[in-house]
Amino acid sequence: MSVQELYRKKLCSAADAIGQVQNGDFIIVPTGVGEPPALLTALSEQRRRFRDVKVGQILAVRKFGYFDPETVEHVRHVAFFYGAASRAGGQAGWIDFIPSYFSEMPSLIERGQIPADVVFSMASPMDQYGYFSLSLGADYTMAAVAKARALVLEVNPNVPFAYGNCHVHISQVAALVESSEPVMEVGLPKIGPVQEAIGKYVADMIDDGSTLQIGYGGIPDAVVMQLTSKHDLGIHTEMIGDGILTLLESGAVTNRKKTYMPGKMIATFALGSKKLYQLMDRNPALEIHPVDFTNDPYLAAKNDKLMAINATLQIDLLGQCGSESLGPLPYSGTGGQVDFVRAANRSNGGKAFIVLPSTAKDDTISRIVPTLTPGTHVTTGKNDINYVVSEYGVAQLRGKSAKQRVQEMISIAHPDFRAELREAARQMHLI
Numbered sequence: 001m002s003v004q005e006l007y008r009k010k011l012c013s014a015a016d017a018i019g020q021v022q023n024g025d026f027i028i029v030p031t032g033v034g035e036p037p038a039l040l041t042a043l044s045e046q047r048r049r050f051r052d053v054k055v056g057q058i059l060a061v062r063k064f065g066y067f068d069p070e071t072v073e074h075v076r077h078v079a080f081f082y083g084a085a086s087r088a089g090g091q092a093g094w095i096d097f098i099p100s101y102f103s104e105m106p107s108l109i110e111r112g113q114i115p116a117d118v119v120f121s122m123a124s125p126m127d128q129y130g131y132f133s134l135s136l137g138a139d140y141t142m143a144a145v146a147k148a149r150a151l152v153l154e155v156n157p158n159v160p161f162a163y164g165n166c167h168v169h170i171s172q173v174a175a176l177v178e179s180s181e182p183v184m185e186v187g188l189p190k191i192g193p194v195q196e197a198i199g200k201y202v203a204d205m206i207d208d209g210s211t212l213q214i215g216y217g218g219i220p221d222a223v224v225m226q227l228t229s230k231h232d233l234g235i236h237t238e239m240i241g242d243g244i245l246t247l248l249e250s251g252a253v254t255n256r257k258k259t260y261m262p263g264k265m266i267a268t269f270a271l272g273s274k275k276l277y278q279l280m281d282r283n284p285a286l287e288i289h290p291v292d293f294t295n296d297p298y299l300a301a302k303n304d305k306l307m308a309i310n311a312t313l314q315i316d317l318l319g320q321c322g323s324e325s326l327g328p329l330p331y332s333g334t335g336g337q338v339d340f341v342r343a344a345n346r347s348n349g350g351k352a353f354i355v356l357p358s359t360a361k362d363d364t365i366s367r368i369v370p371t372l373t374p375g376t377h378v379t380t381g382k383n384d385i386n387y388v389v390s391e392y393g394v395a396q397l398r399g400k401s402a403k404q405r406v407q408e409m410i411s412i413a414h415p416d417f418r419a420e421l422r423e424a425a426r427q428m429h430l431i
Contacts, residue, residue: 030137081333328375
């Protein structure tokens with residue numbers, strides 16, 4: 001049977017494709033815009049006929065009908081990382097959470113520690129050889145494809161066919177549906193003067209020829225906007241977004257100086273504009289790979305001068321980062337922050353930056369604190385932290401004593417809070 005005949009045989013409606021799901025199944029869905037809206041809408045419409053079905057995903061970007069506290073015994077969302085769609089449910093307790101390092105998620109699936117009975121994913125149109133590209137999110141999804149009983153694809157001509165280890169064959173597919181809605185676009189966050197100030201401090205420490213990992217958020221993107229005059233930058237990251245697209249268009253990114261996979265941009269998922277998705281299509285300069293490849297600290301560190309730029313919510317005087325909760329209330333997740341901090345620390349000439357505004361709530365709360373708020377989920381430990389950057393400067397912590405760290409951190413705190421931070425440090429016998 002030809003690949004075209006197989007395709008026609010497996011083509012069905014979204015309502016029929018949901019028939020691949022059984023009671024008790026754990027459905028794996030890719031990161032962000034890799035989630036298939038037609039399939040998840042159909043699942044939502046039929047949710048009351050299922051029992052104990054779970055949908056696991058690292059970052060949901062749409063609040064589908066199954067995000068419903070009244071029907072969690074039928075279909076429940078399980079977050080690997082909270083976002084706008086899942087955060088309220090996580091804080092209320094009816095959305096569950098599995099913490100992990102992003103880089104280790106494929107191995108958790110391979111070992112059966114995270115189940116993978118069914119995979120739902122967006123996919124590019126099939127090529128002449130029968131292959132689809134899961135370009136919007138290879139992440140942990142490729143590992144789930146290898147384990148799952150059923151792979152169900154939502155094939156959309158607006159999904160780019162990217163190169164790399166992100167392809168599945170029609171023979172692996174249990175059912176597929178077709179859609180033609182535009183891929184969801186996620187624009188750049190708003191950048192204000194505080195973000196710009198932080199971005200300048202970081203940009204001044206990034207040399208020509210560096211390789212970048214850029215986390216999502218206003219401050220990382222503020223850094224990117226100030227790198228357009230750099231030369232021969234490279235990309236080895238988890239997310240490719242419009243910030244990186246800006247660097248490509250400016251000519252700052254050439255990937256020529258990379259010491260690992262030179263000439264190639266490497267990422268595991270995409271989150272941006274239509275223009276970005278079009279750039280990804282059959283672009284030989286870009287490869288999408290699973291996250292245990294992109295985020296492996298040993299592999300990423302093969303890039304000399306790896307610059308990792310990630311944000312946090314709160315940090316204490318010794319450098320412990322609470323990047324994923326507000327006290328005990330979950331806010332996001334570990335993601336790839338620790339992966340790339342460790343990679344940059346291993347890299348020859350690498351630098352790991354943790355960035356944050358010095359205050360929150362109109363300068364009434366210091367984000368730099370003597371100790372993390374009780375219940376805070378510690379994301380990156382004090383032994384891994386190197387550079388911490390606020391709008392007031394740069395604190396360099398690696399190799400420093402506790403006393404030196406406290407002095408560095410207080411120097412980048414908002415001036416209104418420095419005296420009370422010093423007094424707290426004295427009471428804790430840190431200075």
